Amino acid sequence: MPDDLVEVRGTLDGEPYHAEVPVWASLLDALEAAGRPLPAGCRGGQCGSCTVSLDGVPAPACVVPAGAAAGAVVETARRAALPVLVEEMAAAGATQCGYCSPGLVVALSHLLRTSPAPDAPAVREALTGHLCRCTGYEAIVTATLAAAARLTSEISSI
Amino acid sequence: MAYLRPATIASALAARAELPRALVCGGGTAVQPAMNAGLLRPADVLDLGGLRDGAAIDAYGDRVRLGPVVRVAAAARAHALGAGVLGGLLRGFATPAVRERATLTGNLFQAPADLAVVLTALDGSLITASAHSRGERRLPVTMASALRPDELAVGLDLAVPAAFAYERLAVREVAAPTLAAVAAALLPGGPRAAVTGYRAGTAVPCPGAVPHLADPAGADGFAAAVVAAAAPPTPYARRSVAALARRCHRRIHRGDADA
Numbered sequence: 001m002p003d004d005l006v007e008v009r010g011t012l013d014g015e016p017y018h019a020e021v022p023v024w025a026s027l028l029d030a031l032e033a034a035g036r037p038l039p040a041g042c043r044g045g046q047c048g049s050c051t052v053s054l055d056g057v058p059a060p061a062c063v064v065p066a067g068a069a070a071g072a073v074v075e076t077a078r079r080a081a082l083p084v085l086v087e088e089m090a091a092a093g094a095t096q097c098g099y100c101s102p103g104l105v106v107a108l109s110h111l112l113r114t115s116p117a118p119d120a121p122a123v124r125e126a127l128t129g130h131l132c133r134c135t136g137y138e139a140i141v142t143a144t145l146a147a148a149a150r151l152t153s154e155i156s157s158i
Numbered sequence: 159m160a161y162l163r164p165a166t167i168a169s170a171l172a173a174r175a176e177l178p179r180a181l182v183c184g185g186g187t188a189v190q191p192a193m194n195a196g197l198l199r200p201a202d203v204l205d206l207g208g209l210r211d212g213a214a215i216d217a218y219g220d221r222v223r224l225g226p227v228v229r230v231a232a233a234a235r236a237h238a239l240g241a242g243v244l245g246g247l248l249r250g251f252a253t254p255a256v257r258e259r260a261t262l263t264g265n266l267f268q269a270p271a272d273l274a275v276v277l278t279a280l281d282g283s284l285i286t287a288s289a290h291s292r293g294e295r296r297l298p299v300t301m302a303s304a305l306r307p308d309e310l311a312v313g314l315d316l317a318v319p320a321a322f323a324y325e326r327l328a329v330r331e332v333a334a335p336t337l338a339a340v341a342a343a344l345l346p347g348g349p350r351a352a353v354t355g356y357r358a359g360t361a362v363p364c365p366g367a368v369p370h371l372a373d374p375a376g377a378d379g380f381a382a383a384v385v386a387a388a389a390p391p392t393p394y395a396r397r398s399v400a401a402l403a404r405r406c407h408r409r410i411h412r413g414d415a416d417a
Contacts, residue, residue, distance in 0.1 A: 022159075059254070063256065067182060126254060129256065
């Protein structure tokens, strides 16, 4: 490995990954180098499009130094998404161009896992830091509340 | 070229002594975007985010000491800080995901340091240490640039408020620079207030406002003293800072800020 690169190893969606990146690279860069690029937007932690679950907590991959993610468990929407949320988002038309959707799904799935019956303000708070230029957010909020209602119903029927 | 992620404060200080020019990173939420943009191209990075002994929140008496990598979200949840008092304030800082990673101490090294006005009102100080010297040094929270090359910030020391208020002016609620902000606190040692923006820079205390903050009928005097400290350059800016100050005063005495 060249001297000007650092090695990053971790787990991505349940599989080991490996990347060699400059010392200033972000996790977003490392995943791209590992052949698993995420939607990249602002690269400043403000748009949310590259949000992943990092050791169980949502984080914009662009603000996480690659070296800080060494050994961490990284999950993208492929693995972190709650199926019921994805179904409700599709039903409500909560995704249009789809660029923001993977990051949104990671953040909202985390919300539903940690707060199974959120109200609309809690959903809007979780959406803070996720820019969606298509939907106006209403359909996303509606879908998340519908998913929460289904989850609550499933829990109470057990 | 090295990326160092020490596990203890002692090993971080040793690494700092060895690599005094390394870029120090806490949560990375400010440093990484600067690296993404090419504004920073460090040869070495000293990442404090993995310090096992760096995220403690320890109450002692009527004060609290926070480790150097206490995350903003963790501070907002901490009962030792008065979760109900500070939670609302910290909700307005950055976005939920960024708050989970950003550190209070790290914010003080940014320009502007959005939390400096809050920590100044809480009688905060930055605690520094180095591998070469015994003991610790304390600096005002606005003096993060005064660290010596071999030093690291190893903690924050704050008073726990009985009541706290923070009002901020920005172009939008989150993820936007603060134009002006006022913080006020009722502390065991007496009231304190601080303002940021305009000529106040990062944050300045407002000692002239203290007697008015203690007085439930002192909203106008409090606002005038805060405006004097910030010295806003235009009538609109003066009215804005005065409004922020009045809202803080109202929150302190009535628990709300509605006019």
